[in-house]
Amino acid sequence: MQLKALHDQVMVITGASSGIGLVTARRAAERGAKLVLAARNEQALQTLAAELQRGGTDAVYVVADVGKEADVERIAQRAWERFGGFDTWVNNAAVGIFGPIVEGQIEDYRRLFETNFWGVVYGSLTAVRHLRGRGGALINVGSAVGDRALPNQGLYSASKHAVKGFTDALRAELEAQGVPISVTLIKPGSIDTPFPQHAKNYMDEEPTLPAPVYAPDLVAEAIMHAAETPVRDLVVGGGGKLISVLGQRAPRLADKALGSQGFLEQQRSGRPPQNPEGALHAPTFGLYERGAYEGRVRETSLYTRGARHPLAAALIAAGALGVGVAAALAGRRALT
Secondary structure (H helix, E strand, C coil): CCCCCHHHCEEEEECCCCHHHHHHHHHHHHCCCEEEEEECCHHHHHHHHHHHHHCCCCEEEEECCCCCHHHHHHHHHHHHHHHCCCCEEEECCCCCEECCHHHCCHHHHHHHHHHHHHHHHHHHHHHHHHHCCCCEEEEEECCHHHCCCCCCCHHHHHHHHHHHHHHHHHHHHHHHHCCCEEEEEEEECEECCCHHHHCEECCCCCECCCCCEECHHHHHHHHHHHHHCCCCEEEECHHHHHHHHHHHHCHHHHHHHHCCHHHHHCCECCCCCCCCCCCCCCCCCCCCCCCCCCCCEECCCHHHHHHCCHHHHHHHHHHHHHHHHHHHHHHHHHHC
16 A cells, blocks of 8 residues: 655644644644644634744644534545545544543543544544545554553543554454555553643642653654554554553553552642643643643653564564563462
8 A cells, every 4th residue: 555755645633733733733744744734722723724834834724623523524625625635634632531430420421532532433434435535544543541541541541442443443344345545543652742731630639641751743753654654553652562561461460550559649740730621621722732741751762763664563562572471470470
């Protein structure tokens, strides 16, 4: 399957007003892509589109809530009206919730799934309908917690498990039908974006992310790689890969490690909560690439860089399997 070079592409990005989506839009513009930007925050989108246009990028925006099917279809329609279609569709929009599952509200949980899961479903089905005859790339931004759920981010983890299952099934069906669409799942670990500030917060402290934390630029690079190179999935950050492997190879050990008080404290900043409602039900602030993480942010990832190359990915996978087996044996000894 051949995908176009990025400078010859029209790329649709949801959740483009903040964090990973914002960084991806700016980096893709630098690489010459034409852009269709979508998010709920009209002011942020308007400012971003004007910024990119001043730099010579052909960019348009659509105010859209991806949890509404009609809004998602409007994104595709705008791409057809302006550019005659699109080549890559990136389902990036997501919201979060911090706090114990039993303390949350069903209304909030439904809203999270409408954005994180149904937004991916609507976007994927819309992209497939438009790309089926011409080919292209569908890129779904999942998470490392789609392989191994984290306490205090239970519903977010569940939504990313659902995204993984949906993406895997869709990919297999399209391959069986011979449809020329590359389907990639991007699985970031902890990324320094405003995600904690945008999340609904049930805790009595401002939420933060467990270390190690990586720069959003690494996720943007993975997305752009997948837009040009067919790849099944990419984990961003060695920390995220370790959590995935630990959860698969030594689940009981992962339960104990991730459920420990020390790990739970890593998601608490020690600061009073600033905006407990976050952006779950309505947009708040936009145009910030980075969040408020106070620890070290890793600007590079040898794991992610190597994973973009087939031979290196095979070696990394073998190494990760070894780590997983060792962890499983250690966990078995700990439980006997």
